[in-house]
Amino acid sequence: MFTTQDEWDRGYTEGRRYRPLTDTERSLLATHVPPAAGGRALEVGCGTGELAAHLSSSGYTVDAIDWSETALAEASTRHGDAARWLRLDVEEDDGAALHAGGYDLITLRFVAPFLSARDRTLDALGQRLRPGGALVIITPLAADTPTERRGIALDEDELARLQSQWAAAERHDADGLVFLVLRRARQDEAAPHVAAQRTPSSARNGESASRREHHFHLLRRYYRQVESGHKTIEVRVATPEKAAVQVGDAIVFHDRDSDRELDIIVKRITPYASFDDLLSTEDPARIDPDGPRDELLVNLRSIYPPAKEALGALAFEFEFEFDHRPARPGRPMPMTPSQYAQTVPHHTVYGCLYVRDEHDRPVQLRSVYGSRLWQFPGGNLDAQGEDPLQTAQREAVEETGLELGLEMPRLLLTHFLHAGPRMPLNKVGLIFDGGRLSGDQLRRIHLDPAEHDMWAVHDLVGWQELMAPRAFARLDATERARRGEGPGYLITHT
Template sequence: MFATQDEWDRSYAEGRRFSPLSDRERSLLATHAPPPADARALDIGCGVGELAAHLSTLGYAVDAVDWSETALAEAAAEHGAAVRWLRLDIESDDGTPLHADGYDLITLRFVVPLLNSRARTLHALGRRLRPGGAIVVVTPHAADTPAERRRLALDEDELAELRTDWASTTLHDAGGLAFVILRDPCRTGTTTPRDSPRAAGTQGTPSGTGSVEHTAAASPRQHRFPLLGRYYRQVESGRKTVEVRVATPDKAAVEAGDAIIFHDEDSGRELDIVVKRATPYTSFEELLETEDPSRIDPDTPRGELLIRLRGIYPPGKEALGPLAFEFDHRPALPGRSMPMTASEYVQTVPHHTVYACLYVRDEHDRPVQLRSVYGSRLWHFPGGNLDTRGEEPLQTARREAVDETGLELGLEAPSLLLTHFLHAGPPPALNKVGFVFDGGRLTSDQLRRIRLDPAEHDMWAVHDLAGWRQLMAPGAFARLDAVERTRLGEGPAYLVTHT
């Protein structure tokens, strides 16, 4: 199966797809997962979005996550904004983009067999369920799957293990697929879920398995490893990603998915990592022939590293069998609580408004601006404040341009010319953060088709910079001048002005 995002992107680009959503699956969803009021669903591994779009038609507000940018682009083009499309790895990425108030339904269709840590991921997802919510897993049966695709399916033992630690589970047949409903995750006790490893030889994370943040998962088993300061700093800087020990009983018990807490013996500091693999060897020579020495000690040549290892572990210790523990930069343990709640924090910071606009010019590259009917009757670019929930600045600029000129502008992928910070003065005035995008040139025909909204503007005009300097206040002209110079490669991409 695929190991990297590029491989998943290439697969979708080549037209490979999983089986389409069947009528039986639609019927089971309608029967066993009808949406309550204000229902919210999370579809993991959404691919090109068929299931996510179907959940939306049932009445759910849907978040759909996938690892593949190609799949998400096709899903958004096919099904539009009815679903919130998120690129996320459910096993390694921060889950901050997901809704903090949880979901009534979480679906994983053709995803669970590809997870590195099935039980841990499902338990983490269970913590995101609202009361009465359900996780639905759809997967092929191993007995009905060709050997070359076995890793895409679950056998009866794996299905049974999947259903452990849930107060309510049901298993249905969906036209040859297992349709598993999990409810009421058991959250008592302190043991860590034991994960079924994926089929031998599979690596990486599947398309769309994006990951819930580790703070939501059950706590992994913990092991403390003291380190000298120089090695601790190598880990801290991200350069050291393999730790070598010998197979004493406590070290031999460390498994993939466990947490190692490195303790700096010099400073007393600690940091935690997740064990990706624990590999035994018969000797340090064999270990260094297989492992990359620069990942064990990036500051020591291989020959000297062998001497150092044997200086730490004499022959009697080496005879126990060296162990290589590989890790990356994912945290293993929950983070600390924030010093204040989000609502409390909001009260401590200055508030701002955000605007976005399009810098457009005529066929001779002379700036086009609109004259406001409000306040000081300022001249400005087509655009406005970001005041529609869910919009990002470029969308705001495009929407406002249509409202203010009647023209659809900036439809391709316009470059960002300027980020503008405007000090608005003492409270209660709000500072502004602005984004000015290159809206390109307007033809004579486009200029003739401008239709102003008289509630906002009463005039539009085209002038060269010298002409605009005469018409505009110095502070307002400074923005126009900066944008034009940036477009020509001469000016700043960041501007600060004051009212």
């Protein structure tokens, strides 16, 4: 599953493509989101531009965005001026290049599963819709997707959550895909939720699994107050949805700026005629621990206009469904650990000791293999249950006959070696300070002739003359780290 712009660019360069747009999808678009006169569409994650070109041919004026320059270059070449092709990260960029007047249609085809902050991003896109506009999500369904590709699909819980955040939602099946048409994003209304689609955390504690669940969105500031246990009363206006909440129901608070969420249980609901009446009775410090009463009143009325306040105010006192831990369990892993291990790049790991003589001149051993490299005592982790330091200590005994680094030595350098033609696996190395060797210890070095044929002591100038530049770079970085003069991390490319 790609997560960076470079990965997406590389994927397009290597010829990876989405499945072509189907006739069923075209028919659903024509039926449910036909262009009106002057209609504008925004395609998010346009790839090589097939959907954007179709929307253009249907009558929309199209803006098509993607963060892959490779994909956009191909889209422009293949489809010309069918759309305005824009390089934009929908989750991070400010969107200043987008049409200021908004859009009648926004599409995300094979995009929603890849959004790291899905709620926040879709909420921001919803605010760009014109009145009557629709956001269309086309996505594979997790249940129909191979386990190793779970990350490209949405499951039923995720789809239910998406639909709950919009006042009108239609779902259609399209050639093995889910086709969602979403209209009128809910700004501050509780979204009705079907209990069977998600089990409240109370059911895990032996309570009734039928407890009703409601969803409130909070600004980051207030979410943190709830999470810390300082805020214990939430104020809303008495819309029909909020008036339907009952004592004992669960409320799921959602952080507007992230995908974080937590549960509370409603302990008390008290109605008031106005915010003034509510704040005259309730403790403002339990509503907003960080602000005075007058500021709280101003904030409430900046959120709710007079027509909303006229519906009446509700004070929801709650108790926590959690004890400073995540409120609900995570989803089960989509694959076993063994299956997951087959999907990620494999690495080898080595541990070694950096040793010096009494004058701090590095001591190294010459390998009998390959290019006869000069090496520190140590080796690859190849014994079951060893950590890198234990490997370094064991290998030092086998390679020199000396017991080195027996105390807990300082880690000097973490070395990452990229895979290359000679070694198809990445390698990670941890280099520990093995200390100084006395003259007597040096004389007692006993090499294993199957691995090394010589040991030597030189200053850095001498070693630089003897070693290949890439190998010397590791020695130099280790010595600088020992002296506190450089970072403890080195990357080597083969």
